[in-house]
Amino acid sequence: AHVWRGLIEEYRDRLPVSATTPVVTLHEGGTPLVPARALSELTGCEVLLKVEGCNPTGSFKDRGMTMAMSRAAENGAKAVICASTGNTSASAAAYATAAGIRCAVLVPDGKIAMGKLSQAVAHGATLLQVDGNFDDCLTQARKLAEAYPVELVNSVNPYRIEGQKTGAFEVVDVLGDAPDIHCLPVGNAGNITAYWKGYTEYAADGVASRTPRMWGFQAAGAAPIVKGHPVDEPETIATAIRIGHPASWTGATTARDDSGGRIDAVTDEQILEAHRWLSAKEGVFVEPASAAGAAGLLAAARAGELDRGQKIVITVTGHGLKDPQWALELAAPDGSRRPVAPVRVQPDAVTIARA
Ligand code: F0G
Numbered sequence: 001a002h003v004w005r006g007l008i009e010e011y012r013d014r015l016p017v018s019a020t021t022p023v024v025t026l027h028e029g030g031t032p033l034v035p036a037r038a039l040s041e042l043t044g045c046e047v048l049l050k051v052e053g054c055n056p057t058g059s060f061k062d063r064g065m066t067m068a069m070s071r072a073a074e075n076g077a078k079a080v081i082c083a084s085t086g087n088t089s090a091s092a093a094a095y096a097t098a099a100g101i102r103c104a105v106l107v108p109d110g111k112i113a114m115g116k117l118s119q120a121v122a123h124g125a126t127l128l129q130v131d132g133n134f135d136d137c138l139t140q141a142r143k144l145a146e147a148y149p150v151e152l153v154n155s156v157n158p159y160r161i162e163g164q165k166t167g168a169f170e171v172v173d174v175l176g177d178a179p180d181i182h183c184l185p186v187g188n189a190g191n192i193t194a195y196w197k198g199y200t201e202y203a204a205d206g207v208a209s210r211t212p213r214m215w216g217f218q219a220a221g222a223a224p225i226v227k228g229h230p231v232d233e234p235e236t237i238a239t240a241i242r243i244g245h246p247a248s249w250t251g252a253t254t255a256r257d258d259s260g261g262r263i264d265a266v267t268d269e270q271i272l273e274a275h276r277w278l279s280a281k282e283g284v285f286v287e288p289a290s291a292a293g294a295a296g297l298l299a300a301a302r303a304g305e306l307d308r309g310q311k312i313v314i315t316v317t318g319h320g321l322k323d324p325q326w327a328l329e330l331a332a333p334d335g336s337r338r339p340v341a342p343v344r345v346q347p348d349a350v351t352i353a354r355a
Contacts, residue, residue, distance in 0.1 A: 004027060004029070004030040005025075005027065006023070006025035006026070006027040006028055006029060006066060007025075007028055007029030007030070007063055007066060007163065007166045008021075008023050008025060008066055008067065008070060008163075009023065009025075010029065010030070010166075011166050011169055014166075014169065014201065015067065015162055015163070015166075016067075016071075016159065016162055017067075017070065017071075020074070021070050021071065021074050022070060022073045022074060022099075023066075023070050024066060024069040024070045024073055024095055024098050024099040025066050025070075025098070026056035026057070026062065026066070026094060026095065026098055027056065028055045028056050028062035028063055028065075028066050029055070029062075029063055029066075029166055029167075029170065030170065031050060031051050031052055031054045031055060031167075031170070032050075032051050032054060033048045033049070033050055033051075033170070033171065033174045033175070033313070034048060034049045034051055034282075034284060035047070035048055035049075036048060036049050036278075036282045036284075036294075036314070037281075037282065038277065038281035038282055039277075039281075039282065039294065039297065039298075039314075042298070042301060043297070043301045043306055043308070043312070044308030044309065045306065045308060045309065045310045045311065045312050046310070046311045046312065047297070047312045047313075047314065048175075048179075048311075048312070048313050048314070049278075049282065049284055049294075049313075049314050049315075049316050050167060050170070050171060050313055050314065050315045050316065051284060051316055052167070052290075052315060052316060052317050052318065053285070053286060053287075053290070053316065053317075053318055053319030053320065053321075053322075054319075056094065057087075057090045057091045057094045057119060058087075058090070058115075058119075058318060058319035058321065058322055059087040059090070059091065059317055059318035059319065059322070060087075060164060060167060060191060060315065060317050060318070061087045061088050061090070061091035061092075062091050062094075062095070063163045063164045063166055063167060063194075064091075064153075064155060064157075064159070064160030064161065064162075064163040064164045064190070064194070065088075065091040065092060065094075065095040065153065065160070065163070066095065066163055067159040067160065067162050067163030068080075068095075068151075068153040068157050068159045068160045068163065069092075069095040069096065069098070069099045069101070069153065070099075070159075071159045072099070072101060072151045072153065073099045073101065075151070077101055077149075077150070077151045078101060078102060078149065078150075079101060079102040079103070079104065079149070079150040079151070080092060080096055080101055080102070080103050080104075080150060080151045080152070080153045081103070081104045081105070081106070081141050081144055081145055081150045081151070081152055081153070082103075082104075082105055082106070082141060082152065082153045082154050083105075083106045083107075083134060083137030083138035083140070083141040083154055084105055084106070084107055084116075084134070084137070084154075085107070085108065085111070085112065085134050085187070085239055085240045085241070085242060085243070086107065086112045086113050086115075086116030086117065086120075086239065086240060086322070087116055087240060087317075087318055087322070088105075088153075088154065088155075089105035089107055089116065089119075089120040089125065089127070090115075090116045090119035090120050090123075092105060092120075092125065092153050093105065093119060093120040093122075093123035093124065093125035094119065094123045096123070096125065097123045097124060102126070103123070103124075103125040103126065104125065104126040104128065104150070105120055105125050105126070105127055105128065106128050106130050106137040106138075106140060106141050107120075107127065107128070107129055107130065107137065108129070108130060108132060108133045108134050108136070108137055108242075109129050109130060109131050109132065110129070111133070111239045111242060112129075112239065113239060113240075113287065113322050113323035114323070114325075115319075115321055115322035115323060115324070116322055116323075133233070133234065133242065133243075133244070134188075134234075134242060134243050135234075135243060135244055135245040138154060138156075138188075138245075138247060141154060142154075142156070154188070154190075154247065155188055155190025155191075155193075155194075155247065155248060156190075156247045156248070160190060160194075161190060161193055161194045161197060161248075161251075162194075162197075163194075164190065164191055164194030164195070164198075165194045165195065165197040165198030165201065166198060167191075167194065167195055167198060167315060168182075168194075168195045168196075168197075168198025168199045168202065169198050169202060171313050172199070172202050172207060172208045175311065175313075177208050177209055177210065178199055178202070178203065178208040178209070178210050178211055178212045179212045179310075179311040179312055179313045180212055180213065180310040180311050180312060181212055181213045181215055181261075181310060181311075181312045181313075182195060182199070182212040182213070182214055182215065182312075182313050182314075182315070183215045183216075183217065183293035183294070183296055183297050183312065183313070183314040183315070184214075184215075184216060184217070184292075184293045184314065184315040184317065185216070185217055185218075185238075185240075185241050185289050185290060185291075185292035185293055185315075185317055186216035186217060186218045186225065186241065186246070186252055186263060186292075187218070187222075187240060187241030187242075187243045187246065187289065188243050188246045188247050188248060189216075189225065189246040189247065189248035189249060189251055189252035190247070190248045190251070191315070191317065192214060192216045192248075192251065192252045192255050192256075192263075193248045193251025193252060193254075193255060195214065195255070195315070196211075196214055196251070196254070196255035196258070196259065199211045199212060199259075200258075211259055212259065212261075212313070213259050213260050213261040213262075214255045214256055214259040214261035215261050215262050215263075215264075215293075215296060215297070215300075216252060216255070216256065216261070216262070216263040216264075216296075217263070217264055217265070217266050217292040217293055217295060217296035218241065218263065218264075218265050218266075218292070219234075219236030219237075219238045219241050219242070219265065219266065219267075219268065219271065219289075219292065220236070220265040220266060220267045220268070221234060221235035221236045221242075221268070222234030222235065222236045222238075222241060222242050222243055222244055223265040224243075224244050224245065224246060224249075225246060225249060225252055225253065225263050226263055226264060226265045230244055230245045231244035231245075232244055236268055236271075237268045237271070237272070237288055237326075238268065238271050238287075238288040238289035238291075238292060239288075239289070239323075240287060240288075240289035240290075240317070240318060241289045241292065264296055264299075264300075266292055266295040266296050266299060270295040270296075270298070270299060271288055271289070271291050271292055271295045272288065272291075272326070272330055273295065273298070274291035274292070274294040274295035274298055275288050275290075275291040275326060275327075275330065276330050276331075277291075277294060277298070278291055278294055278316065279320065279327060279330075284316060285319065285320030285321070285327070286316045286317075286318060286319065286320050287317075287318045287319065287320055287322045287323040287326075288323060288326055289317065289318065290316045290317040290318045291316070293314040293315060293316065293317075294314055294316070297312065297314060325339070328340050343355050
C-alpha cells in the first residue's frame, strides 16, 4: 500500500523546494474527498466534500505551513510570527515545534474559538491577544516581520499559497479531472488564490483538461470583496473568516473572473443552517466558517442558479472540534439555541431502553 508522506514529498516536483530543503512535515494533506449524499440529492449534482479537518492540526492551514516552515528553516529562521483568527496560529505553533523554531501569534481579542487557542498554547507558542481585529493583527505582524529577524507565515508568504495549491492537485488526482465548480469559504482570500493556482497549473500541464468555476463565499457581515470595498468592522459568528481587509484580494477576484465564477455573501443564519446540514445529513463535522461553501451552494441551488448534472467539490476547511459549542446550541430541538445536554439515566438497561 502507498504510505502518504506529507504533501511536499508527494508533490515535490511541483513545489519550490530543493534536495537540500529541510522538510518540516506532520504528514499533512491526502485528505478525503467524501461524497455528500444529501447535497447531491438536493442539487441533482455530484457533490463531494474535501474534508480539510483531517489535516494534523485540523485545518487546511497545514498545507501552507509545511511549505512556509520548511523554507523558514532553510533560511535559518529562529522565529516565526503570524496573525490569526485561530487556525493559522494552531498550525504555525505545531509546525514551528516540529521545526524547532520559536513562534509568536497575534490573535484578535476574545474572538478565537477555544479549540484553536488551546492548540497554540499546547504547542508552546507565545500567544498575544491584540486589542483589535484580525486585520489589525496582520498589520502589526507585517511590521514586526520587517523590523525584526522573524519570518511572517501568513498567507502573504508565497510559500503558504504554494503549499495550499496542493488541495486542487489532490481533487484532480482523485477525480481524474477538475470538477465543474469548486466552492469554498473566503476570509483573507489565500485559499481561493491557492486552489486557483493549483487548478491552473494542472490544466496548463495537461494533467487536467479544464479548470473549475471558483465559487467563493464570504460571511455577509465580513464581505469586502462582495461589496467591492474594505469593511472596517467585520462581524460574523464564523470567527475564522471575520476579516474586512483581505490580503489576497486580487488573488480572489482573479480566481473569480478568470474562472467565470462568483464571490457571494452568505448570512450567519445560512452558515449555521449549512453547519447543521453537514453534521446531521452528511456526517461531516466542521467549524462554522467551514460551512460557508456549502451554505453558498445551498443558496444557489434554491435560487435556481445551479444546473443539474454537474460535479461540484466543496472544501470544508476546518474540523468541528475546533469550535464545538455551536453544535450543542444548534442541536436544540426547539430551535432555542440552549446547549443540548445529555439525557441522564441510571445504569439499568430497562430504564435506558425507555429513555
Ligand atoms: N475556513 C477556516 C476554517 C479558516 O480558518 C479560514 C481562515 C478560512 C476558511 C478562510 O481562508 O483566509 O484563505 O480565505 N483562517 C485564517 C486564520 C484567517 O487566521 O486561521 P482564507
